[in-house]
Amino acid sequence: MTGANHIDYDRASNIGRRLIKTGENKNFGLLVISSINLGLRISDLLPLSFDQLKCDKFEIIEKKTGKKRQLKVNDHIRDALTFYEDDLTYKMGGSAFTSQKGSTFSPQQVNRLLKKYLKGNFSSHSLRKSFGRRVWENDNQSERALIYLSQIYNHASAQVTRTYLGIQQEELDDIYMRL
Incomplete structure (x- = not known):
């Protein structure tokens, strides 16, 4: 990220x-x-x-x-x-x-x-990202939360929001840790 x-x-x-x-x-x-x-x-x-x-x-x-x-x-x-x-x-x-x-x-x-x-x-911008991470975590890291956040943030998709919040990179990093 x-x-x-x-x-x-x-x-x-x-x-x-x-x-x-x-x-x-x-x-x-x-x-x-x-x-x-x-x-x-x-x-x-x-x-x-x-x-x-x-x-x-x-x-x-x-x-x-x-x-x-x-x-x-x-x-x-x-x-x-x-x-x-x-x-x-x-x-x-x-x-x-x-x-x-x-x-x-x-x-x-x-x-x-x-x-x-x-x-x-x-x-x-870190404060805005903190809001998004909190919403996502409070909704059990759901895709639904990312969809809502993409609307709030006016992002083109939930995938853009996932990247914006640094979630995708964390998930990719976890792949290496699970080996």
Whole structure:
């Protein structure tokens, strides 16, 4: 597999929660939690507002495809948001993913912070892959999950999704280990 690796979902979730709870980097922690639970490209994640994340469901127009996508906010994101209830930006529904300087994170900042907190070959795309791996693992590594993910990711086929998530290479590697 080339490119960024996926991050173990639980590891990413734990780091995100720690950054929020300790206040070390709350907004980046929320970005991690939101990303692994929404599966968005970084270009679609960064513009999200607190108003959108406070809703049960919201719609976006994907920047890359121009397609409309409906997203559901799950309990992991809602739990993370409880740490923001006294935050003025939260109350006013402002941008959710701002740096300590007040500007929205750039993809480059996100990549630097991922390398800082997770130490490895990770990028913002790793978070999107973590979402996919979690969906696939939670559905017993089923072909059905790959079909759903290919729809979510707008991939041409489940095979493209399998390759994207690095599943095919792992299965090929296992062939050698079973000898």
